[in-house]
Amino acid sequence: xxxxxxxxxxxxxxxxxxxxxxxxxxxxxxxxxxxxxxxxxxxxxxxxxxxxxxxxxxxxxxxxxxxxxxxxxxxxxxxxxxxxxxxxxxxxxxxxxxxxxxxxxxxxxxxxxxxxxxxxxxxxxxxxxxxxxxxxxxxxxxxxxxxxxxxxxxxxxxxxxxxxxxxxxxxxxxxxxxxxxxxxxxxxxxxxxxxxxxxxxxxxxxxxxxxxxxxxxxxxxxxxxxxxxxxxxxxxxxxxxxxxxxxxxxxxxxxxxxxxxxxxxxxxxxxxxxxxxxxxxxxxxxxxxxxxxxxxxxxxxxxxxxxxxxxxxxxxxxxxxxxxxxxxxxxxxxxxxxxxxxxxxxxxxxxxxxxxxxxxxxxxxxxxxxxxxxxxxxxxxxxxxxxxxxxxxxxxxxxxxxxxxxxxxxxxxxxxxxxxxxxxxxxxxxxxxxxxxxxxxxxxxxxxxxxxxxxxxxxxxxxxxxxxxxxxxxxxxxxxxxxxxxxxxxxxxxxxxxxxxxxxxxxxxxxxxxxxxxxxxxxxxxxxxxxxxxxxxxxxxxxxxxxxxxxxxxxxxxxxxxxxxxxxxxxxxxxxxxxxxxxxxxxxxxxxxxxxxxxxxxxxxxxxxxxxxxxxxxxxxxxxxxxxxxxxxxxxx
Numbered sequence: 001x002x003x004x005x006x007x008x009x010x011x012x013x014x015x016x017x018x019x020x021x022x023x024x025x026x027x028x029x030x031x032x033x034x035x036x037x038x039x040x041x042x043x044x045x046x047x048x049x050x051x052x053x054x055x056x057x058x059x060x061x062x063x064x065x066x067x068x069x070x071x072x073x074x075x076x077x078x079x080x081x082x083x084x085x086x087x088x089x090x091x092x093x094x095x096x097x098x099x100x101x102x103x104x105x106x107x108x109x110x111x112x113x114x115x116x117x118x119x120x121x122x123x124x125x126x127x128x129x130x131x132x133x134x135x136x137x138x139x140x141x142x143x144x145x146x147x148x149x150x151x152x153x154x155x156x157x158x159x160x161x162x163x164x165x166x167x168x169x170x171x172x173x174x175x176x177x178x179x180x181x182x183x184x185x186x187x188x189x190x191x192x193x194x195x196x197x198x199x200x201x202x203x204x205x206x207x208x209x210x211x212x213x214x215x216x217x218x219x220x221x222x223x224x225x226x227x228x229x230x231x232x233x234x235x236x237x238x239x240x241x242x243x244x245x246x247x248x249x250x251x252x253x254x255x256x257x258x259x260x261x262x263x264x265x266x267x268x269x270x271x272x273x274x275x276x277x278x279x280x281x282x283x284x285x286x287x288x289x290x291x292x293x294x295x296x297x298x299x300x301x302x303x304x305x306x307x308x309x310x311x312x313x314x315x316x317x318x319x320x321x322x323x324x325x326x327x328x329x330x331x332x333x334x335x336x337x338x339x340x341x342x343x344x345x346x347x348x349x350x351x352x353x354x355x356x357x358x359x360x361x362x363x364x365x366x367x368x369x370x371x372x373x374x375x376x377x378x379x380x381x382x383x384x385x386x387x388x389x390x391x392x393x394x395x396x397x398x399x400x401x402x403x404x405x406x407x408x409x410x411x412x413x414x415x416x417x418x419x420x421x422x423x424x425x426x427x428x429x430x431x432x433x434x435x436x437x438x439x440x441x442x443x444x445x446x447x448x449x450x451x452x453x454x455x456x457x458x459x460x461x462x463x464x465x466x467x468x469x470x471x472x473x474x475x476x477x478x479x480x481x482x483x484x485x486x487x488x489x490x491x492x493x494x495x496x497x498x499x500x501x502x503x504x505x506x507x508x509x510x511x512x513x514x515x516x517x518x519x520x521x522x523x524x525x526x527x528x529x530x531x532x533x534x535x536x537x538x539x540x541x542x543x544x545x546x547x548x549x550x551x552x553x554x555x556x557x558x559x560x561x562x563x564x565x566x567x568x569x570x571x572x573x574x575x576x577x578x579x580x581x582x583x584x585x586x587x588x589x590x591x592x593x594x595x596x597x598x599x600x601x602x603x604x605x606x607x608x609x610x611x612x613x614x615x616x617x618x619x620x621x622x623x624x625x626x627x628x629x630x631x632x633x634x635x636x637x
Contacts, residue, residue: 013487016523018514021298022480026072026347027537033488035535037350039072045563045570049484052571053352053533056559061576064463064556064634065352066539070574071563073111073348073540074118077101079311080292080340081122087315093323094333100149102127102290103137105341105541110560110575112140115344119146127151127339131158138165147337148172149199149287151222151249154181159188159196166194173285175199175249177222182232186239199247199287200224200232202272206252206265223250229272233279245281247337248273251289254342258302259309259317262291266321273322274329287337288318294346296478296538297512305478305512311343345540351468351556352484355532356637357460358493361428374419376406380426384433392434393445399430400447431455435494441519453509453520456494461534462635465499465506466550471542473505478512480537481522491523497534500635501551549588553633554580583629593629600625 014020014029025041035049049067056065084097101115103126115124125146126137137148138161148170150162154177165172174196176182182198189196203223224232236245250269256262266288273286292314293307302308309317318336326333379402387395406423409415415423431451438444441452471477481497499506513519525532547555558577563570583593604622607613613621 008488008490010488015514016491017480017482017487018298018512019480019482021300022295022512022538023298024295024347029487031488033486035482035484035487037069037072039069039563040075044071045565047561047563047569047571049350049352049535050533051569052559052561052573053484055569055571055573056557056576059559059573059576061557061559062579062632062634062636063352063354064468064579066468066544066556066558067350067352068110068540068558068560069348069350070114070560073114073345076344076347077115077118077122077124080315080338080344081119081124083311083315084319084336084338085122086312087319088336090316091319091323093319095335097338098123098125098147098285098335099338099340100125100127100147101344102129102151102339102341103133104129104545106345106544107133107136108544109136109140111345111348111540111544112136116140116142125149127341131155131161134158134161138168138170141165141170144169144171146171147285149247149249149337149339150174151177151201151251153177154184156184156188159185160192163189163192163194163196166197171197171246173197173199173247175201175247175287176224176232177201179224179228179232179235182235186235186241190239195241195244197246198236198241198244199249199285200229200245201249201251202229202269204250204252204265204268204272206261206268229276233276233281236281242281245276246283247285247287248276248283249287249289249337251291251339253291255293255304255307256291257293257304257307259307259313262309262314263317263321266318267325270322270325271329273334274326274331277331278329284334285337286322286334287339290339290341292338292340292343294342294538294541296346296480297518298480342541346538347540349540349544351463351536351539353461353463353534353536354637355459355461355527355534356635358495358527359458359460360493361432361455361457374415374422376402376409377419377422377426380423380430384426384430387430387433387437389437392437393448396430396434396448399427403427428455441513452494453496456496456509456521457524458498458507459493459495459524459534461497461499463499463556464501464547464550464553465508466501466503467547467553468539468556469508469536469543470546470548472508472510476510478510478518479539480512481508482535482537483525484533484535486525486532489525491525493524493526494521495524496521501553503550506550549585552582552585552589554585554588556634557632579632579634581630582633585633586629597626597629 010029019027026038028036030036036046037049038046103112120143123146125148126141127149128134128137129152141148162172162174174185185196201223203225252265277283295307296305299306383395383399410420441449465473497508509520511519511522557579559573560575561571562574564572601622604618608615608618
């Protein structure tokens with residue numbers, strides 16, 4: 001929590017929530033204390049996020065609300081391609097950049113469409129990892145100068161569909177993940193009479209870092225070891241497919257925080273590429289996989305939720321290290337393929353949740369006149385009145401001892417509830433006073449800092465962690481969370497967030513602090529009878545798809561936002577997509593709407609016949625039930 005003695009202003013707010021660092025020049029704070037978004041960074045307009053939310057509300061869209069800034073999505077596609085082109089030009093590299101978007105990161109049609117359109121001038125393609133993704137990609141892919149890369153294990157139908165794409169003039173490269181897969185690809189292609197474009201994923205010795213490190217290394221799930229790679233080359237020669245071996249691929253994990261890991265992997269893979277080319281396979285593409293990270297916490301470090309490099313550094317290092325190895329090996333430069341998904345889509349979407357209540361540890365603004373009828377209460381009251389910066393640690397220790405002694409007395413039946421309540425109230429007020437007297441958690445003694453989470457108030461938020469922030473629950477992934485307004489006011493709560501599921505894990509108790517590292521509470525403002533909105537940022541990668549239906553909370557409302565200088569507000573909402581209804585999520589778990597409506601009608605009819613309900617009352621209840629099935633799964637106030 002910021003020091004109360006430091007004057008509060010917009011700059012202090014931006015520093016408290018670390019916005020300028022993780023915001024990547026896309027997000028900021030304006031003079032009104034509202035979070036802003038600049039989808040084109042300094043090249044375009046700045047939008048007030050609260051005005052965007054209000055526009056969506058005026059169109060009848062409720063909460064939770066996912067805002068997609070489509071211009072920002074396009075800007076990320078363009079930035080990646082331009083940086084690779086700049087690195088290629090700068091280094092004198094002889095190949096081209098032929099990137100692809102891995103649609104597993106966000107398969108939503110409106111996202112993929114926008115990426116394809118923005119990538120058309122760059123011949124930016126798609127990557128798929130399953131049959132459904134391939135079916136979608138074949139239909140969406142219209143630029144035959146761009147690639148479709150097929151990863152993942154493949155059955156005959158998968159291979160047939162890839163070959164269908166080849167017959168349509170597309171360059172559909174099937175990446176072999178295991179040796180048996182190559183035999184299947186050859187068998188199906190010979191039966192159909194279409195020669196495949198083949199890629200091979202090599203299993204590198206280099207291993208990634210961070211939460212997804214197991215994607216790479218010698219024990220990785222996918223990829224061929226050196227002996228299998230040599231056997232694959234013999235198999236390709238045997239079936240006259242030397243010129244159809246087009247691509248060498250590697251992948252060492254998602255969200256690689258350390259650039260040194262990238263460099264090592266690229267150099268090792270480039271060495272494999274050179275040796276295969278020298279065996280007589282002309283190849284043509286080197287696929288460096290995914291892993292380009294996003295700085296979620298703004299620390300610009302090698303922490304799991306960050307990255308210690310820029311986009312420009314990443315592209316230069318990839319290009320230079322391939323060039324350096326291949327020049328040494330006297331091998332022509334291939335076209336470079338990357339599968340950067342997270343870095344393209346993470347920034348473009350923001351989840352807005354409304355806070356509908358707070359459970360406070362201590363009651364702010366409430367005058368509790370405690371009459372010390374017990375010596376323990378009197379002792380704590382004296383500590384509370386006399387605590388200051390000079391004696392705060394000693395007084396804190398005394399308060400802890402008194403509280404522990406009181407708990408022991410209560411366990412023995414020697415303390416009544418009124419006295420126990422007074423002791424607890426005074427203790428936490430003392431703790432809050434002691435914590436507030438320090439400028440930051442770093443300056444606190446460990447025993448004081450350890451109580452910050454216990455002092456935290458619980459803000460009740462209208463969303464589901466399991467639906468909208470699954471990576472936070474499952475992997476501890478940090479996402480920036482900021483009030484989108486009132487940032488010109490000092491936050492006074494040490495808060496954790498709890499969702500509306502009935503699961504105790506439905507909470508957020510790990511946050512980004514102003515140093516970019518993990519904090520156990522979030523500074524928030526007191527509720528004042530007006531709506532209070534929190535923004536969860538950098539939500540575009542994986543969260544849309546991986547969310548589950550825990551407690552049957554379905555997909556949230558969406559609004560797609562575009563810049564428009566002709567609009568007074570500088571933007572317009574092109575499309576809104578309503579959240580799942582109760583009927584829709586019930587249908588997903590085999591509760592047919594018609595069936596359950598008939599079941600309810602039968603019960604109400606029986607109640608009417610038994611004179612438990614009057615007919616009009618029964619029909620109103622049935623109508624209410626049927627109408628309720630059309631409502632959203634989330635709370636409405």
